[in-house]
Amino acid sequence: MPQTVGGNGESPDTRFSSTNGQETQQLSETEIRQKLARNFKSQLGLCALLEDIADSLPHNVSRNNCRLAAQNIQPIVQVSHKFEEEYLFPLLLSDGQKHPELEPILTRLHAEHCEDESYCNEIVDALEELASNQLANIDKLSYMLRGFFEGMRRHIAFEQEHLLPLLAKDNDPQ
Numbered sequence: 001m002p003q004t005v006g007g008n009g010e011s012p013d014t015r016f017s018s019t020n021g022q023e024t025q026q027l028s029e030t031e032i033r034q035k036l037a038r039n040f041k042s043q044l045g046l047c048a049l050l051e052d053i054a055d056s057l058p059h060n061v062s063r064n065n066c067r068l069a070a071q072n073i074q075p076i077v078q079v080s081h082k083f084e085e086e087y088l089f090p091l092l093l094s095d096g097q098k099h100p101e102l103e104p105i106l107t108r109l110h111a112e113h114c115e116d117e118s119y120c121n122e123i124v125d126a127l128e129e130l131a132s133n134q135l136a137n138i139d140k141l142s143y144m145l146r147g148f149f150e151g152m153r154r155h156i157a158f159e160q161e162h163l164l165p166l167l168a169k170d171n172d173p174q
Helices: 029-056 063-093 100-131 138-171
Strands: none
Touching: 029 063, 029 100, 029 138, 063 100, 063 138, 100 138
Protein backbone atom coordinates (compact mmCIF):
# COMPACT_ATOMS: atom_id res chain seq x y z
CA MET A 1 0.00 0.00 0.00
CA PRO A 2 1.52 3.36 -0.96
CA GLN A 3 2.48 5.75 1.79
CA THR A 4 0.74 9.11 1.71
CA VAL A 5 1.15 12.26 3.71
CA GLY A 6 -1.03 14.49 5.79
CA GLY A 7 -4.67 15.42 5.72
CA ASN A 8 -6.42 18.43 4.33
CA GLY A 9 -7.04 20.16 7.66
CA GLU A 10 -10.45 21.35 6.46
CA SER A 11 -13.47 21.54 8.70
CA PRO A 12 -16.31 19.16 7.78
CA ASP A 13 -18.52 21.97 6.47
CA THR A 14 -16.00 23.23 3.89
CA ARG A 15 -17.63 23.29 0.46
CA PHE A 16 -15.98 21.33 -2.32
CA SER A 17 -15.60 24.45 -4.45
CA SER A 18 -13.40 26.09 -1.84
CA THR A 19 -9.64 25.91 -1.77
CA ASN A 20 -9.40 27.76 1.56
CA GLY A 21 -7.68 30.68 -0.09
CA GLN A 22 -4.93 28.51 -1.56
CA GLU A 23 -4.17 28.33 -5.25
CA THR A 24 -4.66 24.93 -6.83
CA GLN A 25 -2.38 23.72 -9.57
CA GLN A 26 -3.99 23.62 -13.00
CA LEU A 27 -4.32 20.06 -14.30
CA SER A 28 -5.64 18.79 -17.60
CA GLU A 29 -8.63 16.48 -17.65
CA THR A 30 -6.28 13.64 -18.56
CA GLU A 31 -4.08 14.38 -15.54
CA ILE A 32 -7.17 14.54 -13.32
CA ARG A 33 -8.38 11.17 -14.62
CA GLN A 34 -4.93 9.63 -14.06
CA LYS A 35 -4.70 10.95 -10.50
CA LEU A 36 -8.24 9.77 -9.77
CA ALA A 37 -7.33 6.29 -11.04
CA ARG A 38 -4.30 6.21 -8.70
CA ASN A 39 -6.43 7.43 -5.80
CA PHE A 40 -9.12 4.84 -6.49
CA LYS A 41 -6.44 2.13 -6.59
CA SER A 42 -5.05 3.27 -3.21
CA GLN A 43 -8.51 3.40 -1.66
CA LEU A 44 -9.47 -0.02 -3.02
CA GLY A 45 -6.17 -1.42 -1.76
CA LEU A 46 -7.02 -0.02 1.65
CA CYS A 47 -10.46 -1.65 1.42
CA ALA A 48 -8.82 -5.00 0.63
CA LEU A 49 -6.52 -4.63 3.64
CA LEU A 50 -9.45 -3.77 5.92
CA GLU A 51 -11.40 -6.75 4.54
CA ASP A 52 -8.42 -9.03 5.24
CA ILE A 53 -8.33 -7.76 8.82
CA ALA A 54 -12.10 -8.24 9.24
CA ASP A 55 -11.91 -11.75 7.79
CA SER A 56 -9.05 -12.68 10.14
CA LEU A 57 -10.97 -11.73 13.28
CA PRO A 58 -10.88 -12.85 16.01
CA HIS A 59 -8.02 -15.36 16.05
CA ASN A 60 -5.75 -14.85 13.04
CA VAL A 61 -5.20 -11.10 13.16
CA SER A 62 -1.99 -9.64 11.79
CA ARG A 63 -0.96 -6.90 14.22
CA ASN A 64 1.26 -5.45 11.48
CA ASN A 65 -1.71 -5.16 9.11
CA CYS A 66 -3.66 -3.39 11.84
CA ARG A 67 -0.84 -0.91 12.35
CA LEU A 68 -0.42 -0.42 8.60
CA ALA A 69 -4.14 0.23 8.11
CA ALA A 70 -4.31 2.55 11.13
CA GLN A 71 -1.35 4.52 9.82
CA ASN A 72 -2.64 4.86 6.25
CA ILE A 73 -6.42 5.06 6.37
CA GLN A 74 -6.72 8.77 7.15
CA PRO A 75 -4.06 10.03 4.73
CA ILE A 76 -5.34 7.90 1.84
CA VAL A 77 -8.96 8.88 2.38
CA GLN A 78 -8.29 12.56 3.05
CA VAL A 79 -5.90 13.08 0.13
CA SER A 80 -8.29 11.29 -2.24
CA HIS A 81 -11.32 13.28 -1.10
CA LYS A 82 -9.46 16.58 -1.17
CA PHE A 83 -8.35 15.92 -4.75
CA GLU A 84 -11.89 15.11 -5.89
CA GLU A 85 -13.29 18.20 -4.22
CA GLU A 86 -10.59 20.53 -5.53
CA TYR A 87 -10.30 19.15 -9.07
CA LEU A 88 -13.03 16.74 -10.19
CA PHE A 89 -16.09 18.40 -8.68
CA PRO A 90 -15.26 21.95 -9.85
CA LEU A 91 -14.37 20.60 -13.29
CA LEU A 92 -17.73 18.89 -13.62
CA LEU A 93 -19.49 22.12 -12.62
CA SER A 94 -17.37 24.38 -14.83
CA ASP A 95 -18.87 26.19 -17.80
CA GLY A 96 -16.93 23.96 -20.18
CA GLN A 97 -18.55 20.79 -18.80
CA LYS A 98 -22.13 22.10 -18.52
CA HIS A 99 -23.37 19.70 -15.82
CA PRO A 100 -25.21 21.99 -13.37
CA GLU A 101 -27.61 19.12 -12.56
CA LEU A 102 -24.69 17.46 -10.75
CA GLU A 103 -24.48 20.05 -7.98
CA PRO A 104 -26.84 18.22 -5.56
CA ILE A 105 -25.10 14.92 -6.32
CA LEU A 106 -21.66 16.40 -5.68
CA THR A 107 -22.95 18.00 -2.49
CA ARG A 108 -24.10 14.54 -1.34
CA LEU A 109 -20.74 13.00 -2.26
CA HIS A 110 -19.01 15.77 -0.29
CA ALA A 111 -21.18 14.91 2.74
CA GLU A 112 -20.18 11.25 2.33
CA HIS A 113 -16.52 12.33 2.28
CA CYS A 114 -17.00 14.16 5.59
CA GLU A 115 -18.72 11.14 7.14
CA ASP A 116 -16.01 8.75 5.91
CA GLU A 117 -13.24 10.96 7.28
CA SER A 118 -14.97 11.14 10.66
CA TYR A 119 -15.49 7.36 10.65
CA CYS A 120 -11.76 6.91 9.96
CA ASN A 121 -10.93 8.33 13.40
CA GLU A 122 -12.95 5.60 15.13
CA ILE A 123 -11.43 2.90 12.97
CA VAL A 124 -7.88 4.12 13.65
CA ASP A 125 -8.50 3.99 17.40
CA ALA A 126 -9.96 0.48 17.21
CA LEU A 127 -7.17 -0.83 14.95
CA GLU A 128 -4.51 0.60 17.26
CA GLU A 129 -6.21 -1.08 20.22
CA LEU A 130 -6.35 -4.37 18.32
CA ALA A 131 -2.68 -4.08 17.31
CA SER A 132 -1.76 -3.71 20.99
CA ASN A 133 -4.09 -6.52 22.15
CA GLN A 134 -6.34 -4.11 24.05
CA LEU A 135 -9.52 -4.25 21.96
CA ALA A 136 -12.50 -5.37 23.99
CA ASN A 137 -15.16 -5.76 21.29
CA ILE A 138 -14.02 -7.72 18.24
CA ASP A 139 -17.54 -7.96 16.80
CA LYS A 140 -17.90 -4.18 16.86
CA LEU A 141 -14.63 -3.75 14.97
CA SER A 142 -15.62 -6.32 12.36
CA TYR A 143 -18.91 -4.50 11.82
CA MET A 144 -17.15 -1.11 11.63
CA LEU A 145 -14.57 -2.31 9.12
CA ARG A 146 -17.14 -3.98 6.88
CA GLY A 147 -19.42 -0.97 6.96
CA PHE A 148 -16.54 1.32 6.05
CA PHE A 149 -14.95 -0.66 3.21
CA GLU A 150 -18.29 -1.65 1.68
CA GLY A 151 -19.45 1.97 1.75
CA MET A 152 -16.18 3.16 0.26
CA ARG A 153 -16.36 0.59 -2.53
CA ARG A 154 -19.93 1.68 -3.36
CA HIS A 155 -18.87 5.35 -3.34
CA ILE A 156 -15.94 4.68 -5.68
CA ALA A 157 -18.11 2.56 -7.99
CA PHE A 158 -20.64 5.38 -8.23
CA GLU A 159 -17.94 7.89 -9.12
CA GLN A 160 -16.39 5.54 -11.68
CA GLU A 161 -19.73 4.65 -13.27
CA HIS A 162 -21.43 8.05 -13.23
CA LEU A 163 -18.87 10.86 -12.96
CA LEU A 164 -15.84 9.70 -14.93
CA PRO A 165 -17.85 8.88 -18.07
CA LEU A 166 -19.03 12.50 -18.12
CA LEU A 167 -15.45 13.60 -18.56
CA ALA A 168 -14.78 11.08 -21.30
CA LYS A 169 -18.06 11.92 -23.07
CA ASP A 170 -17.30 15.64 -23.02
CA ASN A 171 -13.88 15.05 -24.57
CA ASP A 172 -15.20 13.02 -27.51
CA PRO A 173 -15.17 14.99 -30.77
CA GLN A 174 -18.66 15.59 -32.11
